[in-house]
Amino acid sequence: MTESVPDVLSLHAGLQPDKVALISDSGDGPVQTWTFAELEDWACRIATGLATAGAAPGDRVVWCGPNSATVVALTHGCRKAGVTAVPLNYRLTEEEAGYVLDNCDAVLAFVDAEFAPLVVAARAAAPRLRSVFSYLGTATGCQDGDALIASSAPAGLVAGPAAVMIYTSGTTGKPKGALRAATGDPAQIAALLQLIGYTPDDVYLTTGPLYHSGPGGFAGIAHALGNTVVVQRKFDPHDWLRLVETHRVSTTFSAPTPIRMVCSLPASVLAASDLSSMRRMIANAAPWSMALKQSYMAVFPPDSLWEVYGSTEMGVDTVLAPTDHLRKPGSCGLPAPGIEIKVFDDNGEEVTTAGVPGELFVRSASMFNAYHKASSKFDEDRRGDFHTVGDVAYRDEEGYVYICDRKKDMIISGGMNIYPAEIDAALEGHPDIYEAAVFGIPSEDWGETVHAVVVLRPGAVMDAADVTAFAREHLAGYKVPRSVSFVAELPRTGSGKVLKRQLREPYWAGHTARV
Numbered sequence: 001m002t003e004s005v006p007d008v009l010s011l012h013a014g015l016q017p018d019k020v021a022l023i024s025d026s027g028d029g030p031v032q033t034w035t036f037a038e039l040e041d042w043a044c045r046i047a048t049g050l051a052t053a054g055a056a057p058g059d060r061v062v063w064c065g066p067n068s069a070t071v072v073a074l075t076h077g078c079r080k081a082g083v084t085a086v087p088l089n090y091r092l093t094e095e096e097a098g099y100v101l102d103n104c105d106a107v108l109a110f111v112d113a114e115f116a117p118l119v120v121a122a123r124a125a126a127p128r129l130r131s132v133f134s135y136l137g138t139a140t141g142c143q144d145g146d147a148l149i150a151s152s153a154p155a156g157l158v159a160g161p162a163a164v165m166i167y168t169s170g171t172t173g174k175p176k177g178a179l180r181a182a183t184g185d186p187a188q189i190a191a192l193l194q195l196i197g198y199t200p201d202d203v204y205l206t207t208g209p210l211y212h213s214g215p216g217g218f219a220g221i222a223h224a225l226g227n228t229v230v231v232q233r234k235f236d237p238h239d240w241l242r243l244v245e246t247h248r249v250s251t252t253f254s255a256p257t258p259i260r261m262v263c264s265l266p267a268s269v270l271a272a273s274d275l276s277s278m279r280r281m282i283a284n285a286a287p288w289s290m291a292l293k294q295s296y297m298a299v300f301p302p303d304s305l306w307e308v309y310g311s312t313e314m315g316v317d318t319v320l321a322p323t324d325h326l327r328k329p330g331s332c333g334l335p336a337p338g339i340e341i342k343v344f345d346d347n348g349e350e351v352t353t354a355g356v357p358g359e360l361f362v363r364s365a366s367m368f369n370a371y372h373k374a375s376s377k378f379d380e381d382r383r384g385d386f387h388t389v390g391d392v393a394y395r396d397e398e399g400y401v402y403i404c405d406r407k408k409d410m411i412i413s414g415g416m417n418i419y420p421a422e423i424d425a426a427l428e429g430h431p432d433i434y435e436a437a438v439f440g441i442p443s444e445d446w447g448e449t450v451h452a453v454v455v456l457r458p459g460a461v462m463d464a465a466d467v468t469a470f471a472r473e474h475l476a477g478y479k480v481p482r483s484v485s486f487v488a489e490l491p492r493t494g495s496g497k498v499l500k501r502q503l504r505e506p507y508w509a510g511h512t513a514r515v
Contacts, residue, residue: 009076012226013040021223023230023247024069027239032069036226039073041154046077048152049145053108053131057082060104060165062129064088064097064119065112066233067206070135072219074110075210084163086177087211089493090115098125100167103373104177110145113137165372166213166312177372178313184366191337192316193221196280196306202227203247203277207254208235208496213312214285218253227251237261241273248277255285255496256292260435263295264457270299283307286497287403289425290329297325307332309403311389313368317341318401330425331400339364341401342386343393351394357404357417360393361386392419409500411440413448416478420450420500423481426474427452427467432460437490438481439500441507452481453503455489462486 012021017037024032034042055061061083063074078085086104088097090112097118101109102125109132111119116132116139123129133145167175204222206229208215222229230247232240235258243249259281263270281296281304288296288307296305307320309332318341320333335341343351343358351358363386371378381388392404404410404419411418420438427436434455440448454467464484471480491499 007080008224009036009040009043009080012036012223016226019226020228022069022072023228024233025230025243025246026233027242034069039076042073042149043076043080044154045149045152046073047080048155049148050077050081050083050108052152053133053148055081055083055108058084058163059108060084060086060106062086062088062101062104062106062109062119063111064090064109064211065115065135066090067210067231068112068136068233069231070112071210072223072229072231074135075216075220076223079162082162084165084179086165086167087216088119089167089209089211090118092118094118094121095125098122100175100177101126101129104165104167107131108133110135111139111142113139113142116140116142163369166211166216168312176374176377178368179370179372180368184315185338185364188338188365189221192319193225195319195337196282198225198227198251198280200226202250202279203230204228205230205240205243205247205249205252206232207240207252207258208285212285212496214253214255214282214310217315218251218282222251235261237265238269241265241269241275244278245274250277250279251282252278252280253282253284256283256288257286257492257496259283259288259296260292263292263299264434275300278304281305284310287332287421287425289428290325291425291429293325308336309333309401313389314362314364314387315366315368317362317364320400324400328396328400330422331396331402333401334399335401338366340386341395342383343395344383348383354397355394357392357394357419359388359407360391360401360403361388363387409439411438411448411450413440413443413450413478414446418450418479423450423452423471423475423479426471427454429474430462430467430470432457432462433467435490437498437500437503439504441483441504449482450479451507452484453490454484454486456486 013036018035020033021036021039022034061078088100101122106129109119111134113134113136116134119132120141132142134142135145138144163181165177165179167177204227206215210216219229230243278300303322305322308316309318310316316336317339318333319336340363342361345351345358361383390407392407394402405421409420423438424436427433434457437453441451443449467484468480491502
């Protein structure tokens with residue numbers, strides 16, 4: 001196989017071979033570092049090993065495990081081998097993992113030894129899966145992936161543009177494999193990076209699982225720019241602060257949950273941490289409430305907070321700059337470079353009036369290519385060259401975009417459209433409420449009524465009346481929750497999104513379910 005296109009890792013290995021590319025620092029052992037030359041050697045060995053194990057260009061290869069240097073090397077190795085990399089959420093059940101392994105037509109799987117039992121058990125559902133290799137240790141039912149990589153020659157294989165298939169979170173049903181056959185439009189990506197202000201000297205920290213498109217995608221951007229990537233295996237807020245301070249981390253991507261945990265640490269802990277190196281915090285994966293943004297800006301450099309709206313399927317679609325968080329509360333920003341946005345009403349007519357919501361559609365040169373084995377869903381979600389993931393939004397007079405909620409999450413009560421995300425954000429403004437999840441439950445009189453599930457901060461005491469009284473101060477009467485329940489924590493997908501479908505299910509049993 002000959003090198004047909006420049007490989008970004010190969011380029012950096014040639015231009016700056018001794019620069020640190022990867023840092024793995026668990027805090028309880030020696031810090032491991034790999035230069036770009038060492039990472040290139042590692043990734044090339046993986047590419048050779050994949051070919052030796054029988055993976056041909058275009059084949060689907062699954063990897064599964066918590067964040068690690070090996071996971072990063074695997075993503076590079078899969079690209080060099082020209083195979084389609086399929087990240088598998090290690091938090092799935094055996095049945096869920098088996099569905100993904102079978103649905104994606106995987107021929108090989110590489111799994112962290114800690115989670116090998118999951119993949120070994122699930123492979124019975126995937127008859128096309130020929131071999132399972134473990135890494136970071138040996139495991140029953142697996143071949144030795146570490147030995148395969150170590151024994152492979154570091155041949156400079158580049159089979160051409162490789163694909164990635166990332167399964168959606170499954171918040172509204174079974175996950176779908178979003179196939180992206182190329183890396184997107186280089187000019188569009190370059191314009192986005194220039195707008196946000198990334199530099200070659202940035203240090204990126206993996207905040208959240210690399211199997212998710214956000215943390216993994218921005219880690220890929222970091223290496224494309226020649227940045228150092230610091231790997232945190234599993235999120236811990238105290239350790240995250242230590243990594244930021246120790247390695248002078250300047251960029252990361254985060255869902256709201258990890259940063260809420262960081263900002264909820266004791267004030268003395270936060271005050272003792274030097275967080276001045278943080279230049280670019282990308283807020284995404286789920287809406288950041290204004291209360292959380294204010295908590296972040298009180299601790300970190302305020303000009304470091306950038307918010308983007310996007311999805312696994314459509315990439316980054318809007319950008320909200322640091323100067324606009326207080327000026328445009330609730331907005332996710334203006335269209336990103338090269339992005340066109342339209343809003344359509346239920347009749348398929350384009351909405352051009354400011355403040356009027358409709359379903360948001362996007363046209364982008366970096367759009368994904370297909371839903372694997374779900375072409376009808378792909379076609380259903382299109383209007384010409386524009387695509388939607390089912391979010392409802394409106395624009396203001398200046399063109400700023402505001403996401404109301406997922407269309408399937410919208411509550412219709414007494415003929416009124418109610419968007420739970422707005423109520424979530426309002427409730428989280430209470431100092432005793434850690435987070436909230438609002439959804440509709442069946443009502444004979446109103447069709448649906450608003451129900452809130454609330455997580456209180458440690459030591460806080462509130463009852464349902466307290467919650468609804470606070471809501472009345474900040475929301476129109478028809479948006480105020482009619483019932484409230486309290487839980488210790490909310491169910492989530494691996495990427496941090498709240499599983500409202502799971503919360504709704506008990507209430508809709510025996511009814512026409514909106515799950």
